[in-house]
Structures are given as structure tokens and as C-alpha cells.
Amino acid sequence: MAAYVHRISLLCLILSFGRRNVIRLLTLFFPLFAIIALAQTPAPAPPGQVGPAKSETPAEPAKPAKKEYMGSVVCQSCHEEIFNTMAKNPHWLLEQDAKRGFKEQTCEACHGPGSVHTESVSTADIRNPLRLSAQQANIVCLTCHRNQTTRVGVVRGGHARNQVACTTCHGVHRTQPAKKTAICGTCHEAQLAQFQRPYRHRLQEGGVDCVDCHNPHGRLLANPLRDVSANEPSCFRCHGDKRGPFAFEHFPVRTEGCQSCHEPHGSANPKMLARHEARFLCLECHANTTARNSGTIGGVPPAFHDLLNPRFQYCTLCHVKVHGSHVNRELLR
Amino acid sequence: MRRLWLIALCSMGLAAQEKPAAPAVEVAPAAPESPLTGFVEVGVRWNQGVHGNLDTYRSIVNLGEGMRLLSWDLKLESAGWKALRRAQIRGAGWGGDPSSWLVFNAENNKYYRLLVDHRTTAYFHSLPSYANPLLDRGIFTSQRSFDSQKRLTEVQLDLYPTARWIPYVGYTRDRGFGRGITDFVSDANEYPVHTNLSDITNLFRGGVRADYRHFHLTIEQGGILFRDDQSVFAINERNLGNRRTPFFGQTLSLSELLQAYQVRGSSIYSKGFLTATPADWLDLSGAIQFSRPRNDVTYNQNNKGQFVDLESLLFFNTQSIRLLAAASQPHVTANAGAEIRPFHRLRILESYMTDRLHNASTLEATPPVSDRLVWNYSQHQTEASFEVHPRLNLRGGYRYTWGDGRGRGPRLSQTVSESAELKRQTALLGLAFRVSLRASLNADAEIARSDKVLFRTSLSDYERLRMRGRYQFRPGFLLYGTLQYLNNSNPPGRSRYEFRSQQAGLGFQWTPGKSTQVIGEYTRSTIRSDLDYLAPQILQTQRSLYRENAHTVTGLFSRRLAVGWIWQPELSLGGSMFLSSGSRPASYYQPVARFSAPMWRRVDLIAEYRWYSVSQMFYLFEGFRSHLGFVGVRIH
Numbered sequence: 031m032a033a034y035v036h037r038i039s040l041l042c043l044i045l046s047f048g049r050r051n052v053i054r055l056l057t058l059f060f061p062l063f064a065i066i067a068l069a070q071t072p073a074p075a076p077p078g079q080v081g082p083a084k085s086e087t088p089a090e091p092a093k094p095a096k097k098e099y100m101g102s103v104v105c106q107s108c109h110e111e112i113f114n115t116m117a118k119n120p121h122w123l124l125e126q127d128a129k130r131g132f133k134e135q136t137c138e139a140c141h142g143p144g145s146v147h148t149e150s151v152s153t154a155d156i157r158n159p160l161r162l163s164a165q166q167a168n169i170v171c172l173t174c175h176r177n178q179t180t181r182v183g184v185v186r187g188g189h190a191r192n193q194v195a196c197t198t199c200h201g202v203h204r205t206q207p208a209k210k211t212a213i214c215g216t217c218h219e220a221q222l223a224q225f226q227r228p229y230r231h232r233l234q235e236g237g238v239d240c241v242d243c244h245n246p247h248g249r250l251l252a253n254p255l256r257d258v259s260a261n262e263p264s265c266f267r268c269h270g271d272k273r274g275p276f277a278f279e280h281f282p283v284r285t286e287g288c289q290s291c292h293e294p295h296g297s298a299n300p301k302m303l304a305r306h307e308a309r310f311l312c313l314e315c316h317a318n319t320t321a322r323n324s325g326t327i328g329g330v331p332p333a334f335h336d337l338l339n340p341r342f343q344y345c346t347l348c349h350v351k352v353h354g355s356h357v358n359r360e361l362l363r
Numbered sequence: 364m365r366r367l368w369l370i371a372l373c374s375m376g377l378a379a380q381e382k383p384a385a386p387a388v389e390v391a392p393a394a395p396e397s398p399l400t401g402f403v404e405v406g407v408r409w410n411q412g413v414h415g416n417l418d419t420y421r422s423i424v425n426l427g428e429g430m431r432l433l434s435w436d437l438k439l440e441s442a443g444w445k446a447l448r449r450a451q452i453r454g455a456g457w458g459g460d461p462s463s464w465l466v467f468n469a470e471n472n473k474y475y476r477l478l479v480d481h482r483t484t485a486y487f488h489s490l491p492s493y494a495n496p497l498l499d500r501g502i503f504t505s506q507r508s509f510d511s512q513k514r515l516t517e518v519q520l521d522l523y524p525t526a527r528w529i530p531y532v533g534y535t536r537d538r539g540f541g542r543g544i545t546d547f548v549s550d551a552n553e554y555p556v557h558t559n560l561s562d563i564t565n566l567f568r569g570g571v572r573a574d575y576r577h578f579h580l581t582i583e584q585g586g587i588l589f590r591d592d593q594s595v596f597a598i599n600e601r602n603l604g605n606r607r608t609p610f611f612g613q614t615l616s617l618s619e620l621l622q623a624y625q626v627r628g629s630s631i632y633s634k635g636f637l638t639a640t641p642a643d644w645l646d647l648s649g650a651i652q653f654s655r656p657r658n659d660v661t662y663n664q665n666n667k668g669q670f671v672d673l674e675s676l677l678f679f680n681t682q683s684i685r686l687l688a689a690a691s692q693p694h695v696t697a698n699a700g701a702e703i704r705p706f707h708r709l710r711i712l713e714s715y716m717t718d719r720l721h722n723a724s725t726l727e728a729t730p731p732v733s734d735r736l737v738w739n740y741s742q743h744q745t746e747a748s749f750e751v752h753p754r755l756n757l758r759g760g761y762r763y764t765w766g767d768g769r770g771r772g773p774r775l776s777q778t779v780s781e782s783a784e785l786k787r788q789t790a791l792l793g794l795a796f797r798v799s800l801r802a803s804l805n806a807d808a809e810i811a812r813s814d815k816v817l818f819r820t821s822l823s824d825y826e827r828l829r830m831r832g833r834y835q836f837r838p839g840f841l842l843y844g845t846l847q848y849l850n851n852s853n854p855p856g857r858s859r860y861e862f863r864s865q866q867a868g869l870g871f872q873w874t875p876g877k878s879t880q881v882i883g884e885y886t887r888s889t890i891r892s893d894l895d896y897l898a899p900q901i902l903q904t905q906r907s908l909y910r911e912n913a914h915t916v917t918g919l920f921s922r923r924l925a926v927g928w929i930w931q932p933e934l935s936l937g938g939s940m941f942l943s944s945g946s947r948p949a950s951y952y953q954p955v956a957r958f959s960a961p962m963w964r965r966v967d968l969i970a971e972y973r974w975y976s977v978s979q980m981f982y983l984f985e986g987f988r989s990h991l992g993f994v995g996v997r998i999h
Binding site: 118161176220222257268273301329340 | 423455462495498507513579589593628633636640648653654657658664698716738748756770784817858867868884917951953
């Protein structure tokens with residue numbers, strides 16, 4: 031019950047708080063895109079389809095000819111280059127495996143029956159997933175790929191919520207995977223720009239890849255990270271010495287993760303820290319101005335920490351085991 | 364091989380400034396009958412000296428000189444072989460580069476798939492501005508310095524005995540070793556000393572995937588063995604530490620030290636994933652993961668010198684400590700989700716997630732100490748996505764996040780433990796607008812209000828906005844941009860925390876012809892953080908300010924020269940530039956020029972020149988600049 035009261039109160043809050051900002055944004059961006067829309071020639075509507083995709087857009091005015099499967103060899107006659115690359119593609123399994131229902135019809139498994147297209151040679155008469163909306167394009171892929179591990183957590187993933195289609199990242203015709211960093215960078219260029227900072231993970235050098243840390247299909251943990259060895263954040267995949275468990279844990283490492291102190295993509299600060307000096311990072315939590323009633327974790331350091339003395343300006347000089355200590359409560363050794 | 368050397372040496376003389384062609388041009392498969400295709404890039408890199416701080420150069424760039432196997436990608440393919448239908452080996456950076464990797468995979472779609480991934484990373488970090496209390500005395504050494512290596516190897520074998528059941532086994536080994544400088548802390552003084560690092564994690568896992576038409580199930584069981592043998596030592600030296608004044612008339616010092624950690628850990632974990640499509644309008648998914656890591660520690664410390672015990676105010680010369688500790692951390696994570704499509708245009712996404720972690724530990728000391736950390740976190744989210752028009756999709760939803768944590772209290776606070784709660788409500792909004800095939804806009808926003816948060820730096824009342832747009836003017840010209848905005852402010856009555864960050868990026872890809880390509884990106888990011896804290900020595904409120912105003916430019920111009928000739932060299936010019944002002948102003952330039960030209964039928968000359976330059980206004984002694992050249996051949 032309390033949760034529903036929370037929801038209603040929040041809705042009221044949003045309506046009162048963000049209305050002006052939301053209207054400002056809408057007035058900014060919609061005219062821009064309306065102008066762009068007018069400047070465009072109308073995009074061809076998704077073609078009518080038969081086949082497994084039940085929930086696709088209703089067909090265009092019916093074509094007189096009945097659509098039938100022609101076989102991949104017919105496609106080869108015009109699209110030989112794609113046909114040859116497909117022969118080295120994992121999807122080529124369909125061509126040989128009768129159990130999957132598309133034997134010798136690999137192309138039409140995704141593009142739909144091609145009989146009308148072979149006669150008209152018109153792009154309007156063949157299904158092109160790149161021209162479909164994300165939801166419709168995904169239905170084509172999910173005909174075969176719906177029940178897979180990658181689907182776990184999709185409902186919580188940002189890509190699914192943002193209508194990013196499978197084909198946005200996956201090249202269905204490719205013979206080998208494209209460079210993942212380049213694919214991610216086309217949408218996440220702000221994150222890619224962070225890797226141009228001096229202190230960073232070695233992405234450009236190939237030391238790490240985006241998917242080493244992130245799970246693009248969805249996430250099980252609260253933060254957008256991959257999980258390794260069951261339910262640990264992907265940071266521990268390489269930084270195993272920080273995994274613990276420690277006899278004396280540093281609380282935020284377990285709860286808010288490494289990014290509570292570090293900027294994992296890149297930073298202008300040493301050690302990829304979120305602040306220019308470590309002491310500010312520490313003091314922001316460990317100096318409660320209202321320690322008694324703030325209801326937050328993090329106490330006040332003892333008064334001998336004279337911050338005017340250089341010895342106390344570098345917290346990790348003494349608190350060397352800042353990620354957690356096996357033997358010392360103050361994380362000193 | 365002799366010819367390779369000859370080419371490399373001759374090219375050095377010809378081009379004094381170039382390097383390897385990183386974006387390897389699409390490999391034209393050799394003759395179709397040849398089962399082996401691919402390329403190998405090999406050459407020599409040289410460095411014309413580092414002007415400025417070498418340690419900073421090594422901390423940031425760390426590229427050295429000498430022969431390098433820059434990159435390779437070889438593929439072996441034959442339909443006639445049963446055991447090995449397809450194999451591929453790829454790698455880069457071998458011969459001493461700080462990052463090198465190798466990936467090997469072999470497969471036959473009917474029987475198996477084997478993947479081997481090996482990486483080595485050199486980590487060097489020694490900045491005189493970081494953790495150096497002696498900086499004002501003109502001593503440029505960091506007391507938190509490391510020169511270490513990471514080696515990560517992963518092997519996974521999937522078997523296909525049937526099309527539906529796929530058993531698999533895997534092994535991961537993570538090894539870290541090296542040395543560094545750290546501090547040995549004793550009461551009233553701390554001493555910079557040497558440290559040796561050595562840890563190994565071995566992870567074994569096995570599982571099975573069941574892939575049926577209406578459901579998919581994965582069950583995996585794994586285990587971890589962990590070993591950490593780091594040590595800290597000092598031998599026969601008089602180390603006065605960082606304290607500059609005598610303590611009660613005594614000069615504190617360290618002459619000998621051996622501090623040895625012997626950490627032995629193990630963990631078992633289990634996980635299960637289930638996805639199901641019981642009806643066309645319903646997808647279900649769920650996962651449960653459980654792990655139980657445990658560590659046993661034997662700690663030995665022997666130190667000689669002049670020390671003080673602050674509690675008793677007694678001075679002593681030798682100390683010997685042996686401690687035994689153990690920690691166990693059961694950790695369970697579960698989630699369940701459903702995608703419901705009641706109508707053609709409507710999708711409802713419902714998910715619940717929980718993460719529970721309890722750490723219990725004991726330390727066999729005098730008196731014995733036990734510690735406990737509890738963390739329970741849950742999240743429930745409902746979101747609806749409605750297709751207003753085939754080109755316009757709107758969505759809205761609600762997320763409720765709650766949790767509680769409890770840990771040990773500060774030593775001087777007179778409380779055994781401290782605890783906090785988290786209660787946050789978030790509204791979710793978004794749209795996906797495909798104006799046409801050429802233009803699209805995605806936006807999503809979160810507006811959150813928190814009744815309680817865990818830490819003072821936790822986001823409390825915040826608004827987050829992310830927008831992405833793409834517009835293709837013409838087939839060869841793509842324009843794209845992003846905007847990210849986050850604004851947090853705590854409500855009155857709580858400690859003041861104002862945080863605002865903004866990142867806006869604009870980029871383009873232009874291919875005016877077959878021979879020319881231009882890529883450009885500009886990103887501007889700002890961070891503004893104001894947070895009050897209590898200065899411990901005066902117990903007065905002060906403000907922690909952090910400001911960053913950064914510009915990042917990345918670009919690459921690439922042109923194939925003399926189009927139409929048989930000999931078509933390719934020239935690329937570009938690089939990146941990072942400029943920031945604020946709390947730690949910095950500039951980082953990485954211009955690059957690349958050149959490649961075919962020499963013989965299967966051999967290309969490749970060359971690259973790079974310039975690295977770092978400058979920080981408040982730490983000018985940490986700046987450097989360096990010229991790097993590379994010349995080699997690409998055999999394909």
C-alpha cells in the first residue's frame with residue numbers, strides 16, 4: 031500500500047516539478063525534428079509480410095501475386111556478394127538444418143518470402159529489417175533468438191527500453207564480429223571521449239573492450255555492468271585482489287561499487303579518481319556535518335587529522351588498504 | 364624473414380615519422396582455394412626521447428622501443444575438415460607493449476566451439492603529485508607507486524551433442540604480480556617501503572544450456588581459488604618516515620620490516636537463468652545467482668626501529684605480530700521480469716531485482732574482533748512502451764528502490780555499528796522518434812526523489828536526461844549528437860550536496876568518395892560539485908568544490924592517394940585532443956599520421972607517427988612530450 035501512495039505522490043511531484051523543463055525541451059527539439067521530417071521524402075512503409083512475425087505492421091494494399099519462398103539460390107543470382115559472405119556466417123546453419131524450418135531458405139528466414147520481389151525487383155516487395163521499427167525488427171530476430179541467455183535482464187536494460195534494435199549492433203551478414211568499441215561509440219561517443227583523457231583504461235590499445243565490463247543485452251545488477259563469477263561486478267574480473275571478502279570491508283565498495291570513487295572510463299585525475307585530490311573524495315563521506323541525524327554512513331575522522339599538514343592530505347598514505355583490509359579495522363595495513 | 368628485416372630497416376631511413384595502420388583495411392581473402400586468409404603486421408617502433416617527466420609518460424603512455432608484432436588476424440577455414448571447420452587467431456601488441464592480447468577460436472558448428480582469450484596489461488603508476496607528503500621539500504617520488512603486470516586467460520569450450528542441450532566448461536586465470544612503493548604505518552609515523560605484489564585467481568565453471576522453442580534454461584556451477592601473497596619489506600635502512608619532528612623528544616625510525624600477507628580464498632557459486640515464452644504476448648525471464656566467497660588470512664609482521672604506542676605512550680624497538688583472520692560473504696542476487704504485449708502497440712515491462720550480501724569476519728587478536736556488514740537492496744520497475752505511430756514510440760514508468768545497510772561504526776564515535784537506509788522513487792520517461800530512415804531521436808529521462816540515502820555523496824533528488832540524435836544528410840554524410848545531463852540537489856534539512864554534470868557531443872562521418880573519409884567528434888563536458896564537510900582539526904564546516912570544464916576533439920582524415928594507379932598509398936591524419944580547466948586543469952594531445960602503401964602483391968608498407976603531450980597547470984613538473992615512430996610491413 032505504501033508503495034502505491036509513494037507512486038501517486040511521485041507522479042504529483044513530477045507534474046509539478048518538471049513541467050516547465052519538459053515543455054522547454056519539447057519546444058526545442060520537436061520543431062527541429064519536424065523540419066527535418068518535412069525535408070525528408072516519405073520513407074517507404076514497412077512492407078507487408080508473411081511468415082513468423084505475427085505482430086508486424088499490417089500489410090500494404092495487397093499485392094496480387096502470392097508470396098512464396100524461393101530458396102537462397104535464387105537470391106544468389108542477384109546478391110552473390112552477400113550470399114558468399116553468408117556462407118561463412120553462423121546463420122548459414124539454417125541452410126543445412128531442416129529442424130529449424132528454413133532449410134535452403136536462409137535469406138528468406140529473415141527477409142520473408144521473396145517470390146514477388148524476384149519478379150518486381152523492387153525493395154518495397156521484400157522485408158528489410160533495417161527499415162522496420164526496432165520492435166518489428168527485433169521480432170524477426172527473436173523468432174529464433176527469443177529463448178536465449180541474453181534475454182535475461184533485457185527488460186531492465188537500457189537498449190531494450192530505448193528501442194535499440196538487434197540490427198543496430200549486430201551485422202547479420204557479417205562473417206566475423208565487427209569491432210565492438212566502434213559499434214558502441216556510434217551512440218555512446220561521450221563515453222568514448224572519456225577514453226581520450228590521460229588516466230583511463232586501455233581501450234584504444236585493445237587492452238579492454240566495452241563488453242568486458244558492460245552487458246549490452248541487459249543487466250542483472252543495479253549498475254550497468256556485466257556480472258562475473260555469478261554476481262560480482264565485472265571490475266573483479268581483472269582486479270581479483272580487490273574481490274575480498276575482507277575482514278574489514280570499505281562499505282561503498284560493496285554497495286555503490288568502484289564508481290563511487292573512480293571514473294572507470296577515464297579521468298583527468300590520477301588513479302581515475304572522481305576528484306582532483308584523494309582527500310576530498312574521502313572527506314566528502316567521512317566528515318558528516320550532521321553526523322548524528324543525517325542517517326548516512328561515514329563518520330568524522332579524529333581531530334589529529336590536521337589537513338594543513340601534508341602528511342594528512344593524502345589519506346591513502348596511511349589507509350593503504352582503502353579497498354578493504356584483512357587485518358585492520360582502520361584499513362591501515 | 365631476412366627480407367622482412369631488410370624492409371623494416373630500409374623504411375626506417377625513408378620515413379622518420381610514422382606508425383602502424385591501426386584500422387586494418389578489410390582483408391581481401393586470398394585465393395578462394397586457400398584455406399588460410401588474414402594478415403600480419405610487424406615492424407619497429409622507436410621513441411625519440413621523452414622530454415619531461417618519464418614516470419608520468421610511463422604512467423600514461425608507456426610505449427617502448429623495439430621490434431613489435433603489432434597485430435595479426437589469421438583465419439583457417441575448410442569445409443572438408445570435420446574436427447576443425449573454422450579457426451581464427453587474432454592478436455595485437457606483442458613484443459613489449461603495455462597492452463597485448465590474443466584470441467583464438469576454433470569451431471565446428473555441429474560439434475563444438477572453443478574460445479581462448481589471453482591478455483597482458485602492464486600497469487605503471489608513479490606520479491610525484493600523488494601521495495607525496497614530501498613534495499614541498501622538492502622530493503619527486505610517490506609513496507603509492509606500482510610497476511606491475513596483469514595476465515588474464517580465459518578458456519571456454521561449448522559442446523553441441525544435440526541441437527537443444529549445450530554443455531560447456533570454462534576456466535579463467537587472473538594473475539597479478541609486480542612491485543611498488545607503499546607505506547608501512549606505525550603509530551605517529553609512516554614509512555615509505557617496498558612492496559611485492561603477487562595474486563592468482565583461478566576460476567572453474569561448467570554448465571549446461573537447454574534451448575527449446577518456448578523456454579531456455581541455463582544452469583552453471585563454478586568455483587574460485589584465490590591466493591594473495593603480497594609483502595612489504597625494508598632491509599637494513601634507516602627510514603625516518605614522513606614525520607619531520609621528534610615525538611616527545613624521540614626520533615621515530617624504521618630499520619627493518621617484513622610484513623607478509625598470506626591470503627587463501629575459495630568460493631563456490633551457482634547460477635540459473637530461465638527465459639520462457641508461454642504465449643505470443645508474454646515473455647518471462649528470471650535469474651538467481653548465489654556465491655559464497657571465503658578468505659583465510661595469516662598475517663605476519665616483524666619490524667625493528669624506534670616506534671611508539673600511542674595508547675600507552677611507550678616507546679619500543681621491535682615488534683612482532685601474527686594475526687589470523689577469516690571472512691565469509693554469502694551473496695545472493697535474483698531478478699524476475701516479464702514483457703507483456705496486451706495489444707499490438709503496447710509493451711509493458713515489469714521487473715523485480717534483489718541483491719543481498721552479508722559479510723561476517725573474525726580476527727584472532729587480543730581481544731578478538733568480529734565484524735559484520737549487511738547490505739540488502741531491492742528494486743521494482745514498471746514501464747509501458749506505446750507505439751503512437753510506427754515512427755514514434757513513447758514510454759513511461761516507475762522505479763522504486765529500497766534497501767538498508769549496516770556496518771561497523773567509526774572507532775571514536777562510541778557506536779558499535781552505523782546503519783542507513785535507501786528509499787528512492789524514480790519516474791521514467793522516454794521516446795524513440797524515427798523521423799525517417801535518415802533521422803532518429805532517442806531520449807530518456809529519470810526524475811528521482813529519495814526519502815533516505817546511504818551516503819552523503821549518494822544521489823538524492825536528481826534529474827537525469829539522455830538524448831541521442833542521428834541525421835544522414837546524404838548517403839555519405841552522417842551527423843550525430845548526444846546530450847547527457849544530471850542534476851542532483853539534496854532537499855533542505857540534509858547536508859548540502861549540489862552536483863551537476865553535462866556532456867554534449869557532436870560528431871560526423873563523411874565519405875565524399877571512395878578514396879576519402881573524414882571522421883570528427885567534439886565533446887564538451889562539465890562537472891560542478893559542491894559538498895560541505897567538516898574539517899576534522901577545527902570541526903568547522905568547509906566546502907569541497909570540484910569543477911571540470913573539458914573539451915575533447917577527435918578526428919581522422921583518411922585519403923587514398925593517386926586513385927586509378929596501381930600503386931595506391933593511403934594517408935591518414937588525425938588524433939585527439941583533451942583540454943580541461945577547473946580543479947585539475949590538464950591538456951593531453953595525441954596527434955597521429957599514418958601511411959600505408961602496397962609494395963608487392965601481398966606486402967604493404969605501413970608507417971605511423973604519434974606525438975604524446977601532457978601538461979597540467981598546477982603540476983608542471985609532471986608534464987611530458989614524446990615522439991613515437993613506427994615502420995613495418997603488413998603481409999596479407
